[in-house]
Structures are given as C-alpha cells and as structure tokens.
Amino acid sequence: MxxxxxxxxxxxxxxxxxxxxxxxxxxxxxxxxxxxxxxxxxxxxxxxxxxxxxxxxxxxxxxxxxxxxxxxxxxxxxxxxxxxxxxxxxxxxxxxxxxxxxxxxxxxxxxxxxxxxxxxxxxxxxxxxxxxxxxxxxxxxxxxxxxxxxxxxxxxxxxxxxxxxxxxxxxxxxxxxxxxxxxxxxxxxxxxxxxxxxxxxxxxxxxxxxxxxxxxxxxxxxxxxxxxxxxxxxxxxxxxxxxxxxxxxxxxxxxxxxxxxxxxxxxxxxxxxxxxxxxxxxxxxxxxEAVPVAQEPELESVEMAVASGARPEFGGESEGPVVLTGPTTKADVVLVPPSGLEAATAQPRHVYLNLENITGAGIPGDYLVYIDVPDDDRPTASFIGVMTTFGLERASDKSLSHGGSGLSQVFEITELASQLKLSEANVSRLKVTFVREGVAKADADAPAELADYAAVQRKPANVTVGKISLFYD
Ligand SMILES: [Cu+2]
CATH class of the missing domain: 1.10.1280.10 (Di-copper center containing domain from catechol oxidase)
Structure with a gap:
C-alpha cells in the first residue's frame, strides 16, 4: 500500500x-x-x-x-x-x-x-x-x-x-x-x-x-x-x-x-x-507533508536543560499551599542561598521554579506566571511561562495512578534568576504572581447525537498549587 x-x-x-x-x-x-x-x-x-x-x-x-x-x-x-x-x-x-x-x-x-x-x-x-x-x-x-x-x-x-x-x-x-x-x-x-x-x-x-x-x-x-x-x-x-x-x-x-x-x-x-x-x-x-523545522513565534529564547548530573540543590519554597482565587494571586517563595555560592560570584548553571501538586477540579483555564523580588526596582514582574491545567481534575482524582497528587510544572528561570540576583544572600524572597487567563464560554449545545455528553454537570473550577519551590544545579 x-x-x-x-x-x-x-x-x-x-x-x-x-x-x-x-x-x-x-x-x-x-x-x-x-x-x-x-x-x-x-x-x-x-x-x-x-x-x-x-x-x-x-x-x-x-x-x-x-x-x-x-x-x-x-x-x-x-x-x-x-x-x-x-x-x-x-x-x-x-x-x-x-x-x-x-x-x-x-x-x-x-x-x-x-x-x-x-x-x-x-x-x-x-x-x-x-x-x-x-x-x-x-x-x-x-x-x-x-x-x-x-x-x-x-x-x-x-x-x-x-x-x-x-x-x-x-x-x-x-x-x-x-x-x-x-x-x-x-x-x-x-x-x-x-x-x-x-x-x-x-x-x-x-x-x-x-x-x-x-x-x-x-x-x-x-x-x-x-x-x-x-x-x-x-x-x-x-x-x-x-x-x-x-x-x-x-x-x-x-x-x-x-x-x-x-x-x-x-x-x-x-x-x-x-x-x-x-x-x-x-x-x-x-x-x-514537508517536515520542516517549524517557524518560531517571537518569544524570548529560553535555554533548555539537558538531563545529566546529580539531583539539583534545593533553593527555597513557599510557606504553604497557594489557592488560586480571583484574577491574580501572589505568593512568596522563601529563598535558601545555594551552598558554596553565597560568598563567590559564581552563578548556578540552571535555576528552576517548580509548581508542585497542582490539584483542583473543573476547567479553570491556564495561568500566566510572573516572578519578581519584593525590593526590586523594576516596574513590572517578568513573565516566565504558562501553567497549563488540561487534565487537572483527572490528575487530582485519588482513585487514579498518582493518588490524586495532581499536576506539576517546571520553569527554567536561569537568566531571570541571575538578573534578580536570586542566589545572593541578601535576597530572601521571590514573589510569584499567577494571572488567570480565563476560559471562554462554550456553546451550550453539542451535535445532536452527542448531546448526552454535553449534559454532564461540571464541578466548579478551583486550583491549588501545593507548593512552589526553587532548585539550582
Ligand atoms: Cu490531546
């Protein structure tokens, strides 16, 4: 054939x-x-x-x-x-x-x-x-x-x-x-x-x-x-x-x-x-048909990490779970200076922001994630990426494989971390801002033969980020 x-x-x-x-x-x-x-x-x-x-x-x-x-x-x-x-x-x-x-x-x-x-x-x-x-x-x-x-x-x-x-x-x-x-x-x-x-x-x-x-x-x-x-x-x-x-x-x-x-x-x-x-x-x-390298939309280039080496070093975490309510939610990550780097001018090779145990229900839509440091004199926080929530309810279902531990997401923030001087001892907190993108309202009806699927009642949308943490390697 x-x-x-x-x-x-x-x-x-x-x-x-x-x-x-x-x-x-x-x-x-x-x-x-x-x-x-x-x-x-x-x-x-x-x-x-x-x-x-x-x-x-x-x-x-x-x-x-x-x-x-x-x-x-x-x-x-x-x-x-x-x-x-x-x-x-x-x-x-x-x-x-x-x-x-x-x-x-x-x-x-x-x-x-x-x-x-x-x-x-x-x-x-x-x-x-x-x-x-x-x-x-x-x-x-x-x-x-x-x-x-x-x-x-x-x-x-x-x-x-x-x-x-x-x-x-x-x-x-x-x-x-x-x-x-x-x-x-x-x-x-x-x-x-x-x-x-x-x-x-x-x-x-x-x-x-x-x-x-x-x-x-x-x-x-x-x-x-x-x-x-x-x-x-x-x-x-x-x-x-x-x-x-x-x-x-x-x-x-x-x-x-x-x-x-x-x-x-x-x-x-x-x-x-x-x-x-x-x-x-x-x-x-x-x-x-033609498998070219896709054209890249204009986005800031992000250096991607290669998997190698030891477990990354812990760099700090949020004080508790962060419930995302309203259009904007802010949370602090309490930083721990990386060992051996405090006194030196050396920078960690990579810095990662982790969102762990993201659980919830319904269709909350995605969240734009920004970071800054509280005393920074920049006028605005910097965008680090999108927290996606497709599959959230399934991942939060305790009867499934992960026991309801939810989704997680990792952002590499190496360049910004260096601009914000995150690994320096006098910077003690990182502010993370979640901006709800919102979801468009869907049509109420469905193709006639599939109407039974559209009748399923949705749970109200909610999202909690269990922990925000920072890692260096
Ligand atoms: Cu798919």
Missing part, C-alpha cells in the same frame, strides 16, 4: 475532498453503537470516559487508556491516531472515496507571514450547518469564537519545546524534556513534557473553553478537530527528531518494551503495540 500523506489542512486545495470525506466518515462513525470499536463513541472512550460512564467488560483494557504527563504521551497518541486514521480511511473507502485517505494536520504554529490563517480553526470545522442546511459533522461543542478565531496567541502556539535536546528526564525538580517524564502506565498526574504543555495543553483548553469537549480528556476526542490537533503534535515529534543526531527517542527498555498498549485496527480487530514498534508497525504507512 502506498504511504498515506498527512497534509497541512490550511494548504489543501479548494478542490481537495479530504475534509468532505472526513465529514462523511465522522457522520457514519457517530451512527455506530458505542460497543462497536469503529464507532465515534468507542474511539473517544479509548482516550477517556466521562464520570459515570460504565466500561463494558469487553472494553476493559481498551477504554480510558490515554497517556498524559508521561514519556508515553507521544507514542500512545501516535498509535491512537494510527488506529483512528485506519478506521476513518476504511470508512471513506467503503463510502466510495479514495483508498489513500489520510488525516490532515493543523499547524497553528506556522508563521503568519507564510500562512495568515494558521491560527484560525480550519473553516470546514466552524459552521454548524453545511450549505444545504444539514448539520456539519465537523462542528462540535467548543468555546464561542467568531470566524474560527480562538485567540491563539504566541504563548499558545509556541514550539519552544523543540529546543529541548532530551526526550525525557527522571530527575525531580528539572524539566522533563520534550516528550515527558519517565513513568509507568500513566493516565495522568505529574509533570508535562515540553510539547505536551505547549502547544498541546494550551490548544485543548483554548478550543474547548469552559465546557467544550476539547477541554476535558474524557470528552476531547469527541471533537473532530482533536485528531488534526494530535496529528500536528505527532508531526512535531518528527520535526524534533529531524533537527539533528542528538535528538533521540529513549533507548531504555522500560520505554521500548515494558508497556504494551491495546487498540483496534481499521477493521475493528484488536492490535497491540509497544514503543519499540513505533517506526515499523505504527509509523509505517503514513508520512507528513
């Missing part, structure tokens, strides 16, 4: 039928019963099931399998995309369409100078109805937006994660690389890999808003745009690997072979795969 080519959705010709066939296939899958592994509902349940939805015995080990905050995030979703694409492609063929249908990707990070629409939701997904007045199968329950403009700013579409030279990292206190931290089978909880945090998590919540499908892992895959978003994340993995010989997937057996994932192929037959199978079983069969 010829390789399928996954194309940039904004570069499809006006005459191209890829999305029209996608819409027809989506409509066909939505009509299938949930017990059918090739149905829309079953495929979405493989990612996650809403609270209260019982998993039939036959679906155990197949539903609720998504891997987040883990070095399995990229490979699990790669297999998931392949399973979905095979199902849609077979349906397209059965409906009389082309035999080589492939999932397009949405490259929202493309420079606006080469694709001015890049940050807009592709037009075929925007309208509720088609030209003939029938429902548009590609429309879904999303944040209210005008003309597909979900206000994706630089902080949402940044591909800065491509600068990580390490795929993973197991050292606590430092960033976990491009792909995510070393974990076992992990449906959620802990630290996001760079690419999972931004743009992945940011896009989910920007599109889903306060109650749309995309904002919650247990409903996200019900939205047809989910798959174009994840095709792009999967493509960025290839972009990352193509940057040079030092950009390597893990070679550890615990990543390659220790965890086996189960899904179905395009004919609904059970299949299994491991990360070691990625290049052969799963990646084989499709290729991405």
């Amino acid at each position: 010829a390789a399928r080519i996954r194309r940039n959705v904004w570069k499809l010709d006006r005459s191209d039928a890829t999305l029209a066939w996608y819409a027809q296939a989506v409509a066909a899958l939505i009509r299938r019963p949930i017990e059918d592994p090739s149905s829309w509902r079953y495929l979405a349940a493989v990612h996650g099931t809403p609270q209260g939805m019982a998993t039939p015995a036959s679906a155990r080990g197949y539903w609720d399998q998504c891997q987040h905050q883990s070095w399995f995030f990229l490979p699990w979703h790669r297999g998931y995309l392949a399973s979905f694409e095979a199902t849609i492609a077979k349906t397209v063929k059965d409906l009389g369409g082309p035999a080589d249908w492939a999932l397009p990707f949405w490259d929202y990070s493309e420079s606006l100078s080469t694709e001015r629409n890049a940050r807009l939701l592709p037009s075929a997904f925007v309208e509720r109805t088609l030209g003939d007045g029938s429902p548009n199968p590609l429309w879904s329950r999303r944040a209210r937006a005008f003309g597909g403009n979900f206000e994706l700013d630089d902080t949402a579409v940044s591909t800065g994660a491509l600068r990580f030279t390490n795929f993973t990292n197991s050292r606590p206190g430092v960033p976990s690389g491009f792909g995510g931290p070393e974990t076992g089978f992990n449906p959620g909880g802990g630290d996001n890999g760079g690419i999972e945090s931004v743009p992945h998590n940011r896009i989910h919540v920007k599109i889903g808003g306060d109650s749309g499908f995309m904002s919650d892992p247990s409903t996200a895959a019900l939205d047809p745009i989910f798959w174009l978003h994840h095709a792009n994340i999967d493509r960025l993995w290839e972009v990352w690997r193509n940057q040079g010989p030092q950009f390597q997937d893990p070679s550890d057996e615990r990543w390659l072979t220790s965890v086996v994932f189960q899904m179905h192929d395009g004919d609904g037959r059970p299949i299994t795969f491991r990360c070691a199978d990625m290049p052969t079983k799963v990646l084989h069969g499709y290729t991405y």
